[in-house]
Amino acid sequence: MKKYVCKLCSYVYDPAAGDPDNGVPPGTAFDKLPAAWVCPVCGAGKDEFEAEA
Numbered sequence: 001m002k003k004y005v006c007k008l009c010s011y012v013y014d015p016a017a018g019d020p021d022n023g024v025p026p027g028t029a030f031d032k033l034p035a036a037w038v039c040p041v042c043g044a045g046k047d048e049f050e051a052e053a
Contacts, residue, residue, distance in 0.1 A: 004030045004049040009042040013049065 001015035013019065013033075018026040022040055024033060030049070038045055 001029050003052040005052050006039045006042065006044050007048050007050060008044045009039065011039050011041040012052065013039075 003015070004013045005011070006013075013030055015029050016026060018024045018028045019037070019040055020026070022037065024037065030046075030051075033046060035046070039048070
């Protein structure tokens with residue numbers, strides 16, 4: 001699974017780690033994140049993320 005980077009703050013969403021502090025279990029692909037999920041660092045929406053090269 002690809003990692004995704006926030007274009008605003010450079011936070012990296014790693015599907016292997018998930019975002020357990022915000023209710024996203026490890027193994028959750030970026031495209032399976034809830035629509036309301038936001039960057040845990042800066043609050044940006046999913047549309048502000050891009051796949052890591």
